[in-house]
Amino acid sequence: MLPGCGLAGTGWWCILRTTLLFLSSKDLYTAPDSCKERCEEPYNENDKCHCNAECEMYHNCCEDYYRHCQPGEHPWVMGGDPEAAREQLWDTKGLVTSMCPPVLMCICVGGPGQPPAHLSITLTFFLFLLCAGGEWAKEAAHTREGFSSRQDTITDEDLLHISEQLYQADHNKAQPTDITIKPQYQASPDETGDQEDRSPQPLYKYVNEKLFSKPTYASFIKLLDNYQRATGREEDVTAEELREQDSFLKEVMKTELMKKLFTFLHEKNRYGSKQEFVADLKEMWFGLYSRGDGERDSSGFEHVFSGEVKKGKVSGFHNWIRFYLLEKQGIINYFSHNFNGPWDTYPDVLGLQFSWDGFYKEVGSAFIGCSPEFEFGLYTLCFVARPGKACHLSLGGYSISIQTYAWTKSTYSNGKKYIATAYVISP
Numbered sequence: 562m563l564p565g566c567g568l569a570g571t572g573w574w575c576i577l578r579t580t581l582l583f584l585s586s587k588d589l590y591t592a593p594d595s596c597k598e599r600c601e602e603p604y605n606e607n608d609k610c611h612c613n614a615e616c617e618m619y620h621n622c623c624e625d626y627y628r629h630c631q632p633g634e635h636p637w638v639m640g641g642d643p644e645a646a647r648e649q650l651w652d653t654k655g656l657v658t659s660m661c662p663p664v665l666m667c668i669c670v671g672g673p674g675q676p677p678a679h680l681s682i683t684l685t686f687f688l689f690l691l692c693a694g695g696e697w698a699k700e701a702a703h704t705r706e707g708f709s710s711r712q713d714t715i716t717d718e719d720l721l722h723i724s725e726q727l728y729q730a731d732h733n734k735a736q737p738t739d740i741t742i743k744p745q746y747q748a749s750p751d752e753t754g755d756q757e758d759r760s761p762q763p764l765y766k767y768v769n770e771k772l773f774s775k776p777t778y779a780s781f782i783k784l785l786d787n788y789q790r791a792t793g794r795e796e797d798v799t800a801e802e803l804r805e806q807d808s809f810l811k812e813v814m815k816t817e818l819m820k821k822l823f824t825f826l827h828e829k830n831r832y833g834s835k836q837e838f839v840a841d842l843k844e845m846w847f848g849l850y851s852r853g854d855g856e857r858d859s860s861g862f863e864h865v866f867s868g869e870v871k872k873g874k875v876s877g878f879h880n881w882i883r884f885y886l887l888e889k890q891g892i893i894n895y896f897s898h899n900f901n902g903p904w905d906t907y908p909d910v911l912g913l914q915f916s917w918d919g920f921y922k923e924v925g926s927a928f929i930g931c932s933p934e935f936e937f938g939l940y941t942l943c944f945v946a947r948p949g950k951a952c953h954l955s956l957g958g959y960s961i962s963i964q965t966y967a968w969t970k971s972t973y974s975n976g977k978k979y980i981a982t983a984y985v986i987s988p
Contacts, residue, residue, distance in 0.1 A: 724954035733932035793853030861980025875922035912987035940983035
């Protein structure tokens, strides 16, 4: 029983635990690499994420930190259902409201003859919001920082709706007869790190390369050879490469898909004009930053679509066109897959293991058969709406989640952040 409040301890602590879980996840930052066999590893500034005790304080833990290093902590944040926990919190709103006077009195001044309760100011304020205006607090919890009005909020329902619209607007996607793949061996979670080639044949048996003559494909492919894959080497961007970036953005913005995305973000007050949107796309995706020792050696586009090599491992590389072109040249060796999406048409999703010229990718998720603008648009949507968090979407009636992260060590345009990575979350 909570001293001085006259409440049944079990029910109150259930509410308190749910509230604390909700609050603690809000600012949690995790990075895309793994903590497997890295727990309590000394801090290294070159690592993209960390696995020591301080990573929680600095919000730079790897995404599987709790699974490997703190089993049992934050179960729904790392491996359960955050939406279910959020709903549980709001289901208790009426109970909290009915208990508001005694609860707030207990929190703020303690019960009769009791010292002040030592609960955080944040928790106190949040409970006050539940009491004073439950619906307002619920909206605030879903609001992206800097956008406080109901009209500007991008809700989970908004994301489900707009993602279905973008899915239907992908008119340049491959048709079922355009691509034939042979996934072959399905690896278990324990096998993905073995670096063993369990699939004797290439992943792509056939691709209709007439797809690549479409303007968005052609302009996309021209960008893929503009980068040095090894991090730590300064990228030398030529005038021709800048023109290729502009050409790609021009072509994708002609599509219905990207027009729908801009209209949605414009209505949510993220961008005031198409020119502002395109300028921001160029910075967030193509702006250079350093993943190494100070050299401007990386960008969101290079990492996500072209792929990089860091510390002897493949980093990023989440694009099916890039994979196919390199596999055709004999530079990619497909090993296995660990996930195959439920779609019976394109785009589909595959989680796969492969070697790129001798460098290994343990789990690389990718859309298969989508247009360049589809990936580019979905990743942009999730980076704007849910940066650093799982972004829950719906494609053809099936649920899917995308994870994005911002590069936090450098910014552009008065504090805006570059894209560090974006990928489909595969089980």
